[in-house]
Amino acid sequence: MAVLMKGSEVAKAMKERMVNEVERLGQKGIVPCLAIIRVGARPDDLSYERSAIKKCEGLGIKCRVFEYPEDIAQQDLMEEIRKVNDDSQIHGILLFRPLPGHIDEKAVRCVVSPGKDVDCLNPVNLAKVFEGDETGFAPCTPEAVVEILDHYGINPEGKRVTIIGRSLVVGKPLAMLLIRRNATVTVCHTRTKNLKETCRQAEILIAAAGRARMVNEEYVSEGQVVVDVGINVDQDGQLCGDVDFEKVEPIVAYITPVPGGVGTVTTSVLANHVIRAAGNDT
Amino acid sequence: MAVLMKGSEVAKAMKERMVNEVERLGQKGIVPCLAIIRVGARPDDLSYERSAIKKCEGLGIKCRVFEYPEDIAQQDLMEEIRKVNDDSQIHGILLFRPLPGHIDEKAVRCVVSPGKDVDCLNPVNLAKVFEGDETGFAPCTPEAVVEILDHYGINPEGKRVTIIGRSLVVGKPLAMLLIRRNATVTVCHTRTKNLKETCRQAEILIAAAGRARMVNEEYVSEGQVVVDVGINVDQDGQLCGDVDFEKVEPIVAYITPVPGGVGTVTTSVLANHVIRAAGNDT
Numbered sequence: 001m002a003v004l005m006k007g008s009e010v011a012k013a014m015k016e017r018m019v020n021e022v023e024r025l026g027q028k029g030i031v032p033c034l035a036i037i038r039v040g041a042r043p044d045d046l047s048y049e050r051s052a053i054k055k056c057e058g059l060g061i062k063c064r065v066f067e068y069p070e071d072i073a074q075q076d077l078m079e080e081i082r083k084v085n086d087d088s089q090i091h092g093i094l095l096f097r098p099l100p101g102h103i104d105e106k107a108v109r110c111v112v113s114p115g116k117d118v119d120c121l122n123p124v125n126l127a128k129v130f131e132g133d134e135t136g137f138a139p140c141t142p143e144a145v146v147e148i149l150d151h152y153g154i155n156p157e158g159k160r161v162t163i164i165g166r167s168l169v170v171g172k173p174l175a176m177l178l179i180r181r182n183a184t185v186t187v188c189h190t191r192t193k194n195l196k197e198t199c200r201q202a203e204i205l206i207a208a209a210g211r212a213r214m215v216n217e218e219y220v221s222e223g224q225v226v227v228d229v230g231i232n233v234d235q236d237g238q239l240c241g242d243v244d245f246e247k248v249e250p251i252v253a254y255i256t257p258v259p260g261g262v263g264t265v266t267t268s269v270l271a272n273h274v275i276r277a278a279g280n281d282t
Numbered sequence: 283m284a285v286l287m288k289g290s291e292v293a294k295a296m297k298e299r300m301v302n303e304v305e306r307l308g309q310k311g312i313v314p315c316l317a318i319i320r321v322g323a324r325p326d327d328l329s330y331e332r333s334a335i336k337k338c339e340g341l342g343i344k345c346r347v348f349e350y351p352e353d354i355a356q357q358d359l360m361e362e363i364r365k366v367n368d369d370s371q372i373h374g375i376l377l378f379r380p381l382p383g384h385i386d387e388k389a390v391r392c393v394v395s396p397g398k399d400v401d402c403l404n405p406v407n408l409a410k411v412f413e414g415d416e417t418g419f420a421p422c423t424p425e426a427v428v429e430i431l432d433h434y435g436i437n438p439e440g441k442r443v444t445i446i447g448r449s450l451v452v453g454k455p456l457a458m459l460l461i462r463r464n465a466t467v468t469v470c471h472t473r474t475k476n477l478k479e480t481c482r483q484a485e486i487l488i489a490a491a492g493r494a495r496m497v498n499e500e501y502v503s504e505g506q507v508v509v510d511v512g513i514n515v516d517q518d519g520q521l522c523g524d525v526d527f528e529k530v531e532p533i534v535a536y537i538t539p540v541p542g543g544v545g546t547v548t549t550s551v552l553a554n555h556v557i558r559a560a561g562n563d564t
Contacts, residue, residue: 127405191464
């Protein structure tokens with residue numbers, strides 16, 4: 001039976017560290033503050049917003065929500081972001097994407113001040129992830145994967161890691177974070193031949209494909225560490241990961257559940273970035 | 283016996299395309315122009331400068347060399363780069379690195395205008411490589427590798443590619459360029475265990491480790507495509523690649539020589555970037 005790598009355990013350990021840091025900042029008169037910028041009101045965004053606020057406020061981080069109508073003009077949105085950039089009481093900015101179709105997302109991303117860009121939208125932070133420069137902010141989800149591995153004492157150094165998925169929010173930045181930690185990283189995707197074999201050969205397998213339960217018993221091997229980044233809804237309307245947990249869990253050594261795995265840690269990473277941004281200000 | 287992938291053949295084919303493009307620009311009154319910015323006079327830089335000038339001038343691209351003393355102040359260097367940015371007659375900028383130790387290289391890199399940054403120094407262009415956005419300029423050497431594969435009809439799509447080396451000038455950007463082309467990419471480095479085996483399993487093996495002749499017959503297998511990015515000088519003062527050509531060539535299907543391989547194509551990619559930058563101006 002595999003060790004269940006629970007997001008809640010990781011979040012708890014992170015919380016202890018973060019509470020201390022928020023207290024330290026408080027002694028200097030700083031209250032870390034996250035601005036959540038949302039255009040429209042998609043249910044997914046609202047759901048993430050609620051959990052981000054809950055996580056942040058539980059740590060003593062203030063949250064301010066800036067909501068704009070879906071038909072906001074690009075110039076107006078950019079102007080609003082600039083105001084948030086200039087507000088010295090705000091340390092971090094979370095901007096929900098995708099933005100409505102009439103908005104040039106790339107132009108907007110560049111406006112977010114790199115020092116407040118706690119979810120890695122600005123190319124300056126993306127380039128830092130690529131360079132292995134840890135002074136920036138990596139995207140929260142891939143960093144959550146690294147936090148989970150750390151917490152469970154799994155050192156990626158020298159290990160064969162296979163990542164299924166090459167997105168800019170998970171697969172590619174995670175590859176960079178793990179190369180930085182001296183893993184040997186293989187990035188797979190829909191065009192990969194022999195995907196099952198490549199997955200079986202890994203010591204650490206990370207599923208970030210966005211396909212419900214695609215990773216079954218044919219993709220894994222004994223002793224593996226399996227991290228499931230997927231959040232999907234199956235035909236029965238049930239939340240599930242990219243990994244077929246029932247079939248994979250009996251074979252591997254470590255596995256994250258969905259829900260209760262990576263997703264649970266993502267908001268902790270976000271909160272940690274806000275605290276770090278607030279600390280950089282001092 | 284392996285097919286020898288000659289840089290000169292690739293450069294020749296690229297030249298035909300580029301000459302047409304320079305002619306087309308000439309009809310609009312545009313003469314592509316590269317600014318070469320050099321601090322000090324390292325022999326390596328001078329050697330690359332000579333071949334870049336030769337390549338560019340052979341294509342009708344103007345070159346202007348801006349040479350500064352090694353003790354130039356950072357602010358002065360940045361001011362000089364800004365002048366080049368503002369000069370509408372200059373389309374591309376090549377800045378030799380490493381810069382002297384007293385200069386904050388990162389700050390200087392950010393000053394190079396992204397639209398003229400033909401060697402991918404600015405984080406904006408680095409981030410584009412990471413994102414798979416081809417509107418920017420990738421670093422010249424990894425793009426030269428892709429040009430060679432293209433020229434010899436080797437489509438990386440779906441293929442297992444192993445890259446030895448994770449530098450920001452070759453290994454990591456090359457991984458991104460090849461993922462963009464649907465290859466399954468594994469990035470190896472000094473901490474990789476089972477390096478030989480990982481290399482043997484690849485269909486395309488790219489050596490960018492910077493270690494003279496490290497890739498010998500134990501790293502390769504029949505039918506492989508081997509691209510050697512290394513340029514080293516061995517104990518006898520002889521130029522050699524990362525691949526032990528004599529031992530590897532009889533086994534594999536395709537191989538690049540050193541010298542006369544990737545290095546020969548790099549200046550062609552640089553010239554092509556200058557032409558593209560000049561075209562973007564119209």
